[in-house]
Amino acid sequence: xxxxxxxxxxxxxxxxxxxxxxxxxxxxxxxxxxxxxxxxxxxxxxxxxxxxxxxxxxxxxxxxxxxxxxxxxxxxxxxxxxxxxxxxxxxxxxxxxxxxxxxxxxxxxxxxxxxxxxxxxxxxxxxxxxxxxxxxxxxxxxxxxxxxxxxxxxxxxxxxxxxxxxxxxxxxxxxxxxxxxxxxxxxxxxxxxxxxxxxxxxxxxxxxxxxxxxxxxxxxxxxxxxxxxxxxxxxxxxxxxxxxxxxxxxxxxxxxxxxxxxxxxxxxxxxxxxxxxxxxxxxxxxxxxxxxxxxxxxxxxxxxxxxxxxxxxxxxxxxxxxxxxxxxxxxxxxxxxxxxxxxxxxxxxxxxxxxxxxxxxxxxxxxxxxxxxxxxxxxxxxxxxxxxxxxxxxxxxxxxxxxxxxxxxxxxxxxxxxxxxxxxxxxxxxxxxxxxxxxxxxxxxxxxxxxxxxxxxxxxxxxxxxxxxxxxxxxxxxxxxxxxxxxxxxxxxxxxxxxxxxxxxxxxxxxxxxxxxxxxxx
Numbered sequence: 001x002x003x004x005x006x007x008x009x010x011x012x013x014x015x016x017x018x019x020x021x022x023x024x025x026x027x028x029x030x031x032x033x034x035x036x037x038x039x040x041x042x043x044x045x046x047x048x049x050x051x052x053x054x055x056x057x058x059x060x061x062x063x064x065x066x067x068x069x070x071x072x073x074x075x076x077x078x079x080x081x082x083x084x085x086x087x088x089x090x091x092x093x094x095x096x097x098x099x100x101x102x103x104x105x106x107x108x109x110x111x112x113x114x115x116x117x118x119x120x121x122x123x124x125x126x127x128x129x130x131x132x133x134x135x136x137x138x139x140x141x142x143x144x145x146x147x148x149x150x151x152x153x154x155x156x157x158x159x160x161x162x163x164x165x166x167x168x169x170x171x172x173x174x175x176x177x178x179x180x181x182x183x184x185x186x187x188x189x190x191x192x193x194x195x196x197x198x199x200x201x202x203x204x205x206x207x208x209x210x211x212x213x214x215x216x217x218x219x220x221x222x223x224x225x226x227x228x229x230x231x232x233x234x235x236x237x238x239x240x241x242x243x244x245x246x247x248x249x250x251x252x253x254x255x256x257x258x259x260x261x262x263x264x265x266x267x268x269x270x271x272x273x274x275x276x277x278x279x280x281x282x283x284x285x286x287x288x289x290x291x292x293x294x295x296x297x298x299x300x301x302x303x304x305x306x307x308x309x310x311x312x313x314x315x316x317x318x319x320x321x322x323x324x325x326x327x328x329x330x331x332x333x334x335x336x337x338x339x340x341x342x343x344x345x346x347x348x349x350x351x352x353x354x355x356x357x358x359x360x361x362x363x364x365x366x367x368x369x370x371x372x373x374x375x376x377x378x379x380x381x382x383x384x385x386x387x388x389x390x391x392x393x394x395x396x397x398x399x400x401x402x403x404x405x406x407x408x409x410x411x412x413x414x415x416x417x418x419x420x421x422x423x424x425x426x427x428x429x430x431x432x433x434x435x436x437x438x439x440x441x442x443x444x445x446x447x448x449x450x451x452x453x454x455x456x457x458x459x460x461x462x463x464x465x466x467x468x469x470x471x472x473x474x475x476x477x478x479x480x481x482x483x484x485x486x487x488x489x490x491x492x493x494x495x496x497x498x499x500x501x502x503x504x505x506x507x508x509x510x511x512x513x514x515x516x517x518x519x520x521x522x
Contacts, residue, residue: 004028008074013044019074020051027056028078036066036073044072127192129171130178135193141201142251149202149211150251151218151242152259158196161234169229176227177236184221197259208244211271215240219268240269247274289345291327292338296347300326301354303362304518305370308489308511311503318369318402320511321359322518323351343377352378353387360395362522371402371432379405379420380413389423398427402453404434414448421449432489437477446484454481456507458492465501478506 006026010019033052037045040063052059066073125137133141142148155161155177162170174192181190181198188200206214218240225236241259243251254272262270295301303321310317325333342348356372363370378384392398403424405417421431432453433446437460446454456477460470481488490502493512502510 004078006076006078008076009071010044010048010074011071013047016044016047016051019048020055023052023074023076024055026076026078029058031056031058031076031078032060032062034062034064034073034075034077036064036075038066038070038072048072048074129174130192132178132190132192132198134191138191138193138199138201139252141189145201145203146248147203147205149204149206149214149242150199150255151202151211151215151240152193152197152199152255153222153238153240154198154259154263155196156237156239156263161236165229165232165234169234172229173227173234173236177225180225181222185218206244208271208273211242211244215242215269215271223268239263239267241272242269243272245272245274288333288338288341291333292325292342292345292347292351294328295325296350296354301351301358302326302520303355303359304520305362305522306511306518307516308371308509309515311499311508311510316368317509318371319363319522320371320404320518321355321362321373323355323373324518324520348377349381349384352384356388356391360391360397363397363400364395366522367400368522369400369402371404373404373406373434375406376413376417379417385420389427392424392427392429398424398429401427401429402432403429404432404453404455405449405451406434418449421451425450435491437473443480446481446486451486453487453489453509455489455491455511458512461490461492461498461502461512462494464505465497471501471505474502474505474507482506 004026006023008019008022010016035045035048039045045063049061052061125133125140127134142150155173158170161173174196177198178190178192181200185200188202191199191201193199202214219238222238225238226233227236228234239259239262241255241257241262243255243258245254258270258272262268291300302324304324305319305321307316308318308320309315323335323339325338327333339348339351342351352374359370359372388403392401401424425431430452431449432455433449433451434455435457436454437457454477456474460474464470464474478488487508488506489509489511490498490507491511493499493502493510493514495514498512499510499514
């Protein structure tokens with residue numbers, strides 16, 4: 001038996017003739033029509049049935065219920081069967097045959113559905129780009145097998161590669177790295193767990209020294225990988241994290257923490273051990289991030305003020321504004337306890353604006369000069385840049401302000417920094433280089449940036465009375481600054497002995513506990 005099926009729709013009596021014309025080319029000597037309609041006693045249905053029977057005398061018509069507000073559906077079945085003419089109950093028999101065919105189609109659909117489900121399940125556990133098992137599969141495997149050693153690796157600076165060469169090249173490198181790792185490490189199971197991170201598992205539970213030896217060999221074997229794309233050689237380096245602990249709870253998180261620590265410390269790899277207590281650090285960071293957000297809302301970001309004296313007169317001539325955070329328990333946090341986390345959670349600019357606002361307010365009716373610390377990140381942030389200029393314009397207190405730029409941060413966008421200095425100097429503000437003598441100390445900065453003060457870093461000052469090398473370095477800085485007519489400030493002057501020493505070296509100003517500690521009031 002062979003059954004052919006044709007579908008038509010009709011909405012009004014005016015379409016009856018047109019439908020009959022559409023059905024005619026499909027008609028056969030053996031056919032049955034199903035008319036599915038919300039109501040079967042309408043003029044349209046009566047006319048349709050009359051015209052069908054007139055046009056096709058041997059047709060069998062079956063009426064079926066249908067949805068309200070839907071066009072009437074006409075389904076034409078034609079069939080060929082050697083016994084068709086002998087069937088007495090044609091309507092029943094053809095309907096039964098149609099049902100059998102639909103049953104067979106349903107079985108086929110079920111098989112296709114089953115295959116589709118298997119394919120979807122496979123795709124759920126597979127990375128689309130590389131074809132490797134993904135994070136979900138890794139978590140399943142770690143759950144099912146207790147004796148695996150887990151290593152996570154990350155491509156260094158992959159975002160920079162992606163940004164510079166484009167995502168097409170980035171995807172190409174990921175595919176090539178996958179092939180290389182699969183070839184070089186046939187003994188392991190390889191996974192891609194995120195954009196630039198891969199994981200491997202070894203079917204053995206390694207102790208610390210086994211993991212260390214394996215990572216030593218692995219990092220050497222995979223160091224400075226190179227791949228060619230369009231006649232360009234691109235180098236990739238990897239950082240690794242693993243674990244050596246009997247406690248396998250949260251193993252994925254622990255190895256991820258080890259990997260992040262290795263990246264932060266610029267190490268080839270790091271191995272998590274329980275004694276490292278990474279979880280407490282993460283927990284403290286999370287608590288601090290909550291404290292920062294609440295402090296911003298509840299005015300818990302405040303400036304403390306530390307006086308700076310003129311070394312010849314011994315009088316206070318200016319104050320440095322230092323950021324502090326009051327947590328929910330009333331504890332006072334210093335900048336190194338919260339500023340880095342503020343940057344991570346992207347509220348650092350709010351901290352900077354708050355300190356600037358409150359510092360300007362504090363000196364509204366005072367004649368002292370005051371300084372505010374700015375990072376290179378602050379200056380490059382257009383929002384903060386504009387905020388500072390508007391503040392100088394609206395308060396007309398530019399001649400009191402000194403902006404201290406952290407010298408320990410490398411200046412890459414000199415043009416933007418030079419532009420900022422030029423703009424604030426138009427309002428009478430002055431510029432200091434903070435922490436000079438550390439990090440990227442560069443005397444060439446001074447000639448380009450037209451600074452007014454150099455704050456000599458405390459690491460050079462704290463032992464200057466005993467450390468001859470520090471004394472020589474400070475002497476050089478002071479001599480160079482005097483030639484450029486730049487005033488010098490000694491930081492972290494913690495004793496009268498140190499104060500006497502910095503005075504003898506010709507440093508202009510001093511700041512530190514020997515003079516006074518920072519206070520919330522001026």
